[in-house]
Amino acid sequence: MPGYKLAIDGPAGSGKSTISSLIAKKLGWTHIDTGAMYRAVTLLAIELKIDLHDEASYRFLESAQIHYDFDRIYINDRDVTEAIRSESVTQNVSLVSSFPYVRKRLVELQQSAAKNGNIVMDGRDIGTVVLPNADLKIFLTANVEERAKRRYKENVKKGKQAQISQVIEDIVIRDQKDSTRKESPLRKASDAVELDTTFLTIEEVVNKIIELTDKKEINHGV
Numbered sequence: 001m002p003g004y005k006l007a008i009d010g011p012a013g014s015g016k017s018t019i020s021s022l023i024a025k026k027l028g029w030t031h032i033d034t035g036a037m038y039r040a041v042t043l044l045a046i047e048l049k050i051d052l053h054d055e056a057s058y059r060f061l062e063s064a065q066i067h068y069d070f071d072r073i074y075i076n077d078r079d080v081t082e083a084i085r086s087e088s089v090t091q092n093v094s095l096v097s098s099f100p101y102v103r104k105r106l107v108e109l110q111q112s113a114a115k116n117g118n119i120v121m122d123g124r125d126i127g128t129v130v131l132p133n134a135d136l137k138i139f140l141t142a143n144v145e146e147r148a149k150r151r152y153k154e155n156v157k158k159g160k161q162a163q164i165s166q167v168i169e170d171i172v173i174r175d176q177k178d179s180t181r182k183e184s185p186l187r188k189a190s191d192a193v194e195l196d197t198t199f200l201t202i203e204e205v206v207n208k209i210i211e212l213t214d215k216k217e218i219n220h221g222v
């Protein structure tokens, strides 16, 4: 049965995944982090040692199973949730996600996952391409320093070493690549609500979005 579709887009470190996951838990909805799916393809491409610059070599996606479930991401039933956060995946994911073939395949998977039930999907092109008819579209932003600070704290928590200046540089480069690529660049949908989270806590953002979903007709818990 079709349900409520909530699309959350925004740049790296804007808090999309954390916030989407919390909203899904609070409302009992399904959450899909599409960035994790692009990361999974990147991880698999690196493991298969294909030429990352050659779009034709991504045909392995015809048979690879990639799915996201309860905050975990799987490739052919192998849990790769931690592995997709590696440095080599982060460095290459913008390249991999720039190929129309890769995007077409993942958009199909994402649209099919959103067919039934209530869903929160986060990414870069959810409101513009994947779910253009979403019931509510949110575009999250935050200034670069704040986003880098959040990423840095996450890294430290995971025991990863990184300089804050390096994290800022990585974010600026990825923003630039994600928003200037030809295929489905990061862009706010014309009917999306923009939320600047720089000075808001996670809880405040979650509550604000839930408030906005309540204002649209909604079928909670279907």
Ligand code: DC
Residues within 6 Å of the ligand: 012, 013, 034, 035, 036, 038, 039, 093, 094, 097, 122, 123, 124, 125, 126, 174, 178
């Ligand atoms: O959300 P993230 O930082 O984990 O996403 C990793 C990369 O995947 C990001 O740099 C761009 C790409 N991506 C995309 O192109 N489209 C999406 N819907 C989600 C992510």
